[in-house]
Amino acid sequence: MFKTLFVLLVLVHTLSFVLVNSHNESGEWSCESSNSATQIVAEFLPGIITLDGHPDDWQQIAGFEFSLLPALDPHEDDAYKGGKMNVKAVHDGKDVFFLLQVDGEYAYSKGNNNKCPSVALMFQIGENATYHNMGGCKESPDSCTNKTCRGHEVDIMHFSLGTAIPGRLYGGNLVDVGNGSDRFGHLVDVYSWSPHCRYLDGLGPSGANNTAQNDWKGAWWHSSLSVHSGFVDEDSPYASNGKKGTYYFEFSRPLRTMDRFQQDAQFKIGDTSKFSAAFWYPVDDKPWHGSGHYTVSCDWLPLDFIGGGGSGLAANSRRVVISSSWDAAVAFSLLFSVVAFCLSVFVIYRASMRKDVPYTEMNRL
Template identity: 65%
Template sequence: MLRILLVLLFVVFVYSHEESGPWSCESGSEIRVESEFQPGLITLDGHADDWKSIDGSHFSLLLALDPDAENEFNGGKMTVKSVHDGRDIYFLLQVDGDYAYFNGEGNKCPSVALMYQIGDDASYHNMGGCEEHSTSCTNKTCKGHEVDIMHFSIGNAIPGRLYGGNPIDNRDGNGGDRFGHLVDLYAWNPHCRYLDGTGPSGSVNDSSAQNDWKGAWWHSSFTVHSGFVKDESPYAENGKKGTYFFEFSRPLRTMDHLQQDVQFTIGGSSKMSVAFWYPVDGQPWHGSGHYSVNCDWVPIDISQSSSLSGKSPDTASNSSWNVASAFSLILSVAALCVSVFVSYRVLHPKNVQFTPMEDL
């Protein structure tokens, strides 16, 4: 099973990175994604209802290997939204597209991937940019070029159901997903790419590695909201117009100690990219079907809580001090008032006239 996954990944990524000419990129510096602090807001089910109040970033989808405007995906732009709750980070990818689904045939169904910079020298272009060949790339020869990848191919995934990290694959110590192909990978270049916990021939693999991602997908043409089972495939009529939704989550920090997972920091920034495959005109996707939201890394900012966002540590500290000072003043005034009242009662007791018992 692991060998089958690796072969499939080789076909998906290597052949989608055969360039036809010199590489050029004109990236807008203003492009970025913000992950807001919104605890308890998102349910991971593929539905976008709970994302309506979250602002998103909108991207044109251009061919990853030839990012010219004339090659833009004809379905429309992709919206990327993100929030975090202080423990997990969540993503929603939303893109218009006619429904296309063929059970068990991943390259006839849409597919998405998220990629993040891990190593300081890791470039977006060439998936990390290590110049070593597949026979010579190792964690030493390609040190600093590590990228983290999550890839979701929905050909075996039921809409609305969770996929990704599961006890069986995590028990085996790798980032695979034998049920829905939502896999956790790392790479140094398109030819040196491995499931978490695995590596080049002869390398020391780590049995404690796991798939830290979970995710689900949905399409707006579905008439059933409660969910499907596998026997209902293909779930809707192919060709129906609508919108695809891909929803993912992962802990901000993972137990990775082999430089195979990106580590997010609240208040910090990371670099990411999003890839999208689609069977254009009903044809199985390949290199020309690989789109991207940008031709370079897109910054993602992990916001602090709303009470601290936009404030420096000194400003937040001063604000806390002002609140504490005001509270202390109120307590002091209240204590003074009580002291004055007690003193008055002691020094000026109320005289009560004595009445003998026999006069009652």
């Protein structure tokens, strides 16, 4: 019992230390990103996604492209030089799936998260939760609680690659039941009221509730990796650093979770959620720091969950195609029936006009 409590306290302390030292923002905040007007769509497309980090099964799904700007100073001049981030989302009525795709030279240093790329997704939970300052609660770390910061909750998934094997699945596992941790790959489930008040699900300023779980699962891949049969830990670093290519980060989570403490965002088909994505990269082989990340927008982006009938552009397009095909089939069938009927009438008419056809009574056959 003492050992478990000690581990939990270390996790809380470590997470708090990283956050307090990673968001030393200076100056007045301003947001002028053109990306904020983009609306991401998660369509209903069941049975097409396999969660393995590979992008093959996403080829026919439209993505949304964003410039990656520094999170604390979002100016175009300082955008990530490697390229833009492409975000794709779908759902199958039970789970939602995301694919983040961003160009970047292969960089991997086993056991050192800060010298490997990293990504995060953030969602609004509380109605008053702002994108800026991870919820925007103004309480200090000593006074932020689920009561003083009520309404400022945001949900965060953070994936660091330092101990994650490409192509392998990470996130929720049986070993870490009771909190949002992931001791194997650091794909963690977190909630926040502000940068200085952020905790693993199941943990918080009042201690552990032991009823939370990590609802996220995910995998990663890089296009320079040549082995598709599967890597193991001993294969690290898996490819040569500096190779040009594209990173792929693939995630899934249930639309609704068993959360009872306002630590998970809950998604509903037909509704719109508020969303953002972030990217860390060791530029010039220098370790990244917590606030040195890039984001797809300096404000929330709307994320629409389209139902089976569909109301999005792609769904409408499919309905038009289906409707057009159906109309063509009906028209062809009707035309064929009319021609057959007219032909039958013509044959009967011609037969009735012939005088040389003898009439035979039935009882003489």
